[in-house]
Amino acid sequence: MTIAPTGVWRPPFGWVTAGAVAMVFLAATQALAVTTVMPAVSEELDGAGLYAVAFSGVLAASVVGMVVVGVWCDRAEPAHALTLSVALFVLGLVVAGAAPDMTTLVVGRLIQGLGTGGQTVALYVVVARVYPSELHGRVMAAFSAAWVVPSLVGPAVAGAVTEYLHWRWVFFGVAALAVIAFTIVYLRLHGTPLRASEVDTGPYAVRVLCSVVVAVGAVGLSLAGEFGALAPLVAGASLVIVVIAVRPLLPPGTLTVRRGLPSVVLMRALIAGALFGAEIYVPYLLVDRYGFSTTFAGFGLTAAALLWAAGAEVQGRFGDHLGSTRIAVIGVSLLTAATVLAFITAALGLPPAVVIGGWSLAGAGMGLMYPRLTVLTLAYSTPQNQGFNSAALSISDAAGAAAAIAAMGVAFVALTGSGAAFPAVFLLAAALALLALVPGLRLSRVSG
Structure with a gap:
């Protein structure tokens, strides 16, 4: 679109x-x-052994969706890729909602992951090609703010639905609403030329193959705990496979912390791993240690999501004034503080208000960092590589989270019954959060 921007x-x-x-x-x-x-799902379907896989699997599969859609968007219309992505997202939700056992639910989550990954990349490319660059920050702030209402009512409503109806309706309800939301976007984009003027001719087959290997490695890492004495060997081998296979999917220099876009992408992986790896255990801790119902356990995530939206709004309005380095330092500090408070609560048995209140700091930090990293990615991109770079950012996000969730899941299963399971998870998250400061200080292509 070439019409002058308004808002x-x-x-x-x-x-x-x-x-x-x-x-x-x-x-x-x-x-x-x-x-x-x-x-509650894990208890009903007797799926404790697949608890972490239900989360890491969807992230692992999303890597494949991201790569395929990233290539697709660089070669054709992003609206077509968005259509298939939403279809897979909805299908996965339906399969998971109807699952008679935990294995089937994980399969549904894998299908959903393909759609989720593709949908994320397609939306980023749509933003890059529909909106002028001066509005990118505002759009990303709006995306982050879209977590406000879910954070207020989502966890509590999901818990109430589980208690008074059934957890299956959590999946079915989102599937129906997703179709409506997609229709609004598709009708507006239909007929609007969004194809790049020059087509990327990179080695897309290699990227797709590598994405599949990354997904398999991440799932293997999640299942390492099922191999008994061989668990450390399986986990180590799976992690090596993920690291090797993900390299062609990321900008050159990502794993060596090169300044600019590579550091942007690496930082996204580390903060995603720290937050999402630990977050799935916050309600678990409240239910297991403090006897919370699923309804009230959901409130443990509410404050964090609210402050995520607030942080995103601050970034959208004042991000350029604050600067990327300052945002990185503030964001990492808040995320680290949240994970450390969760660790102390789990280790010392402090009141649950400490972990609930402390976790809100993680939301504030992520709200500052997440949209800023997306804006930087678009700023470092050209129309010819917007799909690849958007996919790379999302891949690092998903791969980092999937690997962290899997590794923390292995540690949690190994330490279950010893009292150290929850503290170990949060301690690993704190280490990842601190490590994110290394690329966080190298987000600019020039020093200083």
Whole structure:
């Protein structure tokens, strides 16, 4: 679109913004809801051994969706890729909702992951090609703010649905609403030329193959705890496979912390691993240690999501004034403080208010960092590589979270019954959060 910009909620962008934000809103609702109800799902389906896989699997599969859609968007219309992604997302939700056992639920989550990953990348490319660059920060802030309502009512509603109806309706409800949200976006984009003027001709077959290997490695890491005495060997081998296979999917220099886009992408992986790896155990801790119901355990995530939205709004309005380095330092400090407080609570048996209040700091930090890293990625991109770079950012996000969740799951299973399971998870998260400061100080292509 070449019309002069006014605002993201005004013509000609208003309906696209509304539909895209609704899709992000539903993804947020689904993520928060599943995190809340999974302890009940695991108990009913006797799936404790697959608890971590139900989370890491969807992230691992999303890597494949991200790569395929990233290539697709660099070669054709992103609206077509978005259509298939939403279809897979909805199908996965339906399969998971109807699952008679935990294995089938994990299969549904894997299908959902393919759609989730593709949907994320397609939306980023749509933002890059529909909105002028000066509005990118506002759109990303709107995406982050789409977590506000889910954070207020999502976990509690999901818990209430589980208690008074059934957890299956958590999946079915989101599936139906996702179709409506997608229709709004598709009708507005239909007929609008969004194809890049020059087509990327990179080695897409290699990227797709590597994405599959990354997904398999991440799932293998999640299942390492099932191999008994061989668990450390399986976990180590799986982690090596993930690291080797992910390299061609990321900008050159990502794993060596090169300044600029590579550090942006690496930082996203580390903070995603720290937050999402630990977050799935916050409601688990409240249910297991403090006897919370699933409804009230969901409130443990509410304050964090609220402050995530607040942090995103601050970044959207004042991000350029604060600067990327300052945002990185503040964000990492808040995330580290949250994970350390969770560790202390689990280790010393402090009141649950400490972990609930402390976890809100993680939301504030992520709200500052997440949209900023997306804006930087788009700023470092050209129309020819927007799909690849957007996919790389999302891949690092998913791969980092999947690997962290899997590793923490292995540690949790190994230490279950010793009293050290929850503290170990939060301690690993704190270490990842601190490590994120290394690329966080190298987000600019120039020093200083």
